[in-house]
Amino acid sequence: MSVSAMSEVRLKLRDLLLGLEDAEGFFCLCLSALGERDTLALFLDLIKPLASGHVQLYSQLSAIHTNYFSRDEEEALEVAIALSLHDTNQRSFDQLAERGSENREPGDPEKLIQKGCTLKHIRPQRDSTDTYTSGPSLVVDDVPLKNEDRGHLTKPKKSRRHRKKQQMLKNPSAPRPVLLWLRRDLRMWDNPALIGCLELGAPIIPVFLWNATEEEGSGLTKAAGGASKYWMHQALVCLNRSLEERGSHLVTQRAEPSSLTALQALVAETGAGTVVATALYEPWLQERDEAVWATLEKQGVKCHIYHSYCLRDPNTVSTRGVGLRGIGSVSHFISCCNQNPGPGIGAPLDAPGALPSPSSWPQGCPLTQLELALMPVRKDGTVIDWAANIRQAWDFSEEGAQARLETFLKDGVYRYEKESCRADVPNTSCLSPYLHFGQLSVRSLLWDARDARCRPQKFQRKFAWRDLAYWQLCLFPDLPWESLRPPYKALPWNSDRAHLKAWQRGRTGYPLVDAAMRQLWLTGWMNNYMRHVAASFLIAYLHIAWQEGYRWFQDTLVDADVAIDAMMWQNGGMCGLDHWNFVMHPVDAALTCDPNGNYVRQWCPELKGLPDDFIHKPWMCPGSVLRRAGVILGQNYPERVVVELEERRAQSLQDVRMVRKRFSEYVCQQTGCDLLPLPTKLVQEALGSTDDLVQRGGNEFLLPVITRMEFRLELEDTASHSAVLKGYVSRKRDEKIAFLNKCDFTASVMYENAQRRERMEKNHCMLEDLQCPPTNRGRGRHRNSRPVSGAAQQR
Numbered sequence: 052m053s054v055s056a057m058s059e060v061r062l063k064l065r066d067l068l069l070g071l072e073d074a075e076g077f078f079c080l081c082l083s084a085l086g087e088r089d090t091l092a093l094f095l096d097l098i099k100p101l102a103s104g105h106v107q108l109y110s111q112l113s114a115i116h117t118n119y120f121s122r123d124e125e126e127a128l129e130v131a132i133a134l135s136l137h138d139t140n141q142r143s144f145d146q147l148a149e150r151g152s153e154n155r156e157p158g159d160p161e162k163l164i165q166k167g168c169t170l171k172h173i174r175p176q177r178d179s180t181d182t183y184t185s186g187p188s189l190v191v192d193d194v195p196l197k198n199e200d201r202g203h204l205t206k207p208k209k210s211r212r213h214r215k216k217q218q219m220l221k222n223p224s225a226p227r228p229v230l231l232w233l234r235r236d237l238r239m240w241d242n243p244a245l246i247g248c249l250e251l252g253a254p255i256i257p258v259f260l261w262n263a264t265e266e267e268g269s270g271l272t273k274a275a276g277g278a279s280k281y282w283m284h285q286a287l288v289c290l291n292r293s294l295e296e297r298g299s300h301l302v303t304q305r306a307e308p309s310s311l312t313a314l315q316a317l318v319a320e321t322g323a324g325t326v327v328a329t330a331l332y333e334p335w336l337q338e339r340d341e342a343v344w345a346t347l348e349k350q351g352v353k354c355h356i357y358h359s360y361c362l363r364d365p366n367t368v369s370t371r372g373v374g375l376r377g378i379g380s381v382s383h384f385i386s387c388c389n390q391n392p393g394p395g396i397g398a399p400l401d402a403p404g405a406l407p408s409p410s411s412w413p414q415g416c417p418l419t420q421l422e423l424a425l426m427p428v429r430k431d432g433t434v435i436d437w438a439a440n441i442r443q444a445w446d447f448s449e450e451g452a453q454a455r456l457e458t459f460l461k462d463g464v465y466r467y468e469k470e471s472c473r474a475d476v477p478n479t480s481c482l483s484p485y486l487h488f489g490q491l492s493v494r495s496l497l498w499d500a501r502d503a504r505c506r507p508q509k510f511q512r513k514f515a516w517r518d519l520a521y522w523q524l525c526l527f528p529d530l531p532w533e534s535l536r537p538p539y540k541a542l543p544w545n546s547d548r549a550h551l552k553a554w555q556r557g558r559t560g561y562p563l564v565d566a567a568m569r570q571l572w573l574t575g576w577m578n579n580y581m582r583h584v585a586a587s588f589l590i591a592y593l594h595i596a597w598q599e600g601y602r603w604f605q606d607t608l609v610d611a612d613v614a615i616d617a618m619m620w621q622n623g624g625m626c627g628l629d630h631w632n633f634v635m636h637p638v639d640a641a642l643t644c645d646p647n648g649n650y651v652r653q654w655c656p657e658l659k660g661l662p663d664d665f666i667h668k669p670w671m672c673p674g675s676v677l678r679r680a681g682v683i684l685g686q687n688y689p690e691r692v693v694v695e696l697e698e699r700r701a702q703s704l705q706d707v708r709m710v711r712k713r714f715s716e717y718v719c720q721q722t723g724c725d726l727l728p729l730p731t732k733l734v735q736e737a738l739g740s741t742d743d744l745v746q747r748g749g750n751e752f753l754l755p756v757i758t759r760m761e762f763r764l765e766l767e768d769t770a771s772h773s774a775v776l777k778g779y780v781s782r783k784r785d786e787k788i789a790f791l792n793k794c795d796f797t798a799s800v801m802y803e804n805a806q807r808r809e810r811m812e813k814n815h816c817m818l819e820d821l822q823c824p825p826t827n828r829g830r831g832r833h834r835n836s837r838p839v840s841g842a843a844q845q846r
């Protein structure tokens with residue numbers, strides 16, 4: 052036995068006493084470090100000092116030791132092989148080592164395997180002299196293994212061991228399989244539900260059930276749009292691959308008529324005794340799940356639900372101790388979480404290396420039959436592969452998520468704080484679809500973000516935004532389709548389908564908006580800033596109802612998320628819990644997000660040739676420049692769908708003023724804030740401190756909510772309080788940039804005019820056969836050239 056092995060064991064003994072390691076983990080380590088023979092010989096001596104001060108621990112360790120060595124070795128081996136025929140790599144067992152099956156004897160080899168004891172630990176080990184001590188050789192496919200193969204078995208096809216395993220699992224005393232009902236936790240890493248299954252020490256059957264009607268809830272949610280379903284299809288393909296690498300696979304089924312009946316059938320077919328799942332929070336899915344759990348439990352099936360989709364289970368967030376003032380803002384939400392903390396988020400879990408399989412698998416259907424990735428077919432039979440660009444833009448796998456995260460943490464994260472608005476450079480994480488489908492756990496992302504050298508506060512705060520959205524959806528189930536502020540339901544929206552279509556297809560004539568909408572159409576994604584630009588344009592300038600925008604985003608975003616999308620569109624539509632305190636100007640916003648026009652050039656290539664000064668406003672571009680750039684407005688790039696932006700914006704404000712007047716009972720007379728009817732849960736939480744509330748007969752309570760200054764002050768002249776921002780970095784910076792832009796524009800128009808005059812004069816001289824005047828090479832021509840020195844000027 053080596054000295055280092057013994058000192059490792061002693062260190063672990065200290066961890067054990069400090070409570071950092073448990074008894075079984077410690078025993079596994081001894082087996083691993085000392086080998087079986089030395090553990091047998093030395094273990095009891097090693098733990099003897101505990102007999103006086105730590106009686107309970109001592110007797111637990113002795114029991115593990117006795118139980119382990121009284122077992123028949125062959126039996127232990129069988130169990131090990133049965134549980135993990137495929138890939139017993141160290142990681143999986145390290146993972147399992149942190150957890151334990153509660154329902155077995157201490158020292159039970161099966162449990163020890165789960166506790167981190169690989170075959171290496173169970174089988175005779177190399178001793179210090181590098182020779183095998185005793186016991187039979189391991190046999191796989193009836194071929195004796197070489198020494199180095201021990202502890203890392205490959206898949207034994209139709210081997211004797213495999214047949215034995217099948218027999219063992221058919222044994223009625225073998226544990227009943229567990230159904231792991233995967234929904235939006237399509238990952239191996241940090242998946243508490245998956246690890247929860249392993250803890251049960253039973254064969255695991257991962258299933259994915261699809262019922263579009265259940266997913267949609269009321270049918271108004273557009274919860275499962277085309278792009279996100281396509282992503283889901285691909286994510287399931289990747290997940291299945293990961294499961295296969297671990298000796299398992301995914302069973303996919305159409306859940307007809309319902310998920311409940313599908314689960315009941317699976318329980319009957321497989322004899323499963325437990326269903327394990329990760330909680331979802333959309334109210335209609337919560338309702339479905341509660342009915343499923345209740346029915347299954349009644350039928351004797353245990354249901355274990357894990358919370359890992361959000362950092363905080365939204366149903367446990369409370370406003371107690373914080374009050375309701377400022378509700379809807381992320382700061383208020385964070386205060387609520389701090390004041391009423393939930394269970395700690397814990398540390399991320401490693402992915403298991405192998406999953407125990409059942410003796411027989413239930414019948415599923417091919418993934419394609421779920422019709423998640425439907426491609427229309429033309430009359431001539433050819434397929435319209437609308438997702439080709441999406442495929443090109445993304446790697447749908449869990450590894451793809453990890454790779455994006457690494458890239459972001461190496462690079463973009465350092466610019467995130469100040470430059471996350473840039474559309475022309477990848478300064479944000481681009482992780483939203485992975486987070487949505489649970490291919491990346493938000494907990495592990497938070498850990499990684501905290502580990503980043505720059506500790507990006509703004510980025511970490513985004514996870515609070517995400518949780519806030521789910522909290523809002525739980526409180527207001529109508530969030531995806533009904534304006535929360537009552538007066539705004541009556542806003543007169545524009546129903547011009549041509550305008551809506553122009554916006555959807557990226558043909559509004561405003562290059563920044565068009566670039567964003569085309570990026571969305573082609574890749575299923577755009578960054579947060581561009582979502583703001585697109586939404587502001589639809590609402591404030593086209594006067595189209597926010598629900599249209601929400602539905603389009605739901606259909607085209609690969610990260611379409613009912614809670615986040617609805618919250619953001621409600622806020623943009625002026626009727627959410629919060630108000631966007633700004634409106635993005637479709638031209639000036641470019642100063643912040645696309646200062647050189649590279650983003651527009653990428654997504655609107657027909658404008659590529661325009662100079663920077665005009666790339667965001669081609670209608671202001673002199674005809675000659677347009678011609679040179681090959682742009683013909685109205686032909687290869689659309690004319691603007693609306694022209695008078697200021698007027699449109701004023702009209703939008705006027706509409707709000709009108710409905711607030713009409714429904715003045717929903718406007719606080721003292722402050723001018725909008726009043727919002729509160730859901731019962733919030734009223735109950737506020738009872739005792741209803742000072743903030745306005746009671747309206749019976750049990751209806753109204754709460755004054757964040758309201759834009761220009762609405763509160765009912766300003767006819769909005770100029771002094773206009774919410775129109777060129778970007779939301781800072782109003783001061785906006786003004787400066789606007790000023791510079793104006794100077795720039797004036798200078799470039801002067802330059803064009805000067806050139807034209809020069810050409811005309813030249814032509815005139817040529818016609819008149821006169822000598823051409825010297826070309827003017829003054830500052831008007833070269834705006835950016837360095838000032839000419841006095842001496843040079845004289846020359």
Ligand SMILES: Cc1cc2nc3c(=O)[nH]c(=O)nc-3n(C[C@H](O)[C@H](O)[C@H](O)COP(=O)(O)OP(=O)(O)OC[C@H]3O[C@@H](n4cnc5c(N)ncnc54)[C@H](O)[C@@H]3O)c2cc1C
Nearest residue numbers: 479480481482483513516517578579582610611612616619
């Ligand atoms: C009108 C509108 C609609 C939106 N619809 C969606 C949607 O359907 N799905 C969606 O995931 N996000 C939505 N967002 C929020 C945000 O735009 C995206 O989450 C973000 O652009 C995703 O890119 P990223 O992963 O690079 O974000 P990062 O800036 O890197 O942020 C990291 C993560 O934080 C979360 N996050 C970021 N911003 C927000 C936010 N404002 N609210 C809640 N969570 C946030 C996301 O999960 C994101 O992946 C919407 C925003 C607007 C303005």
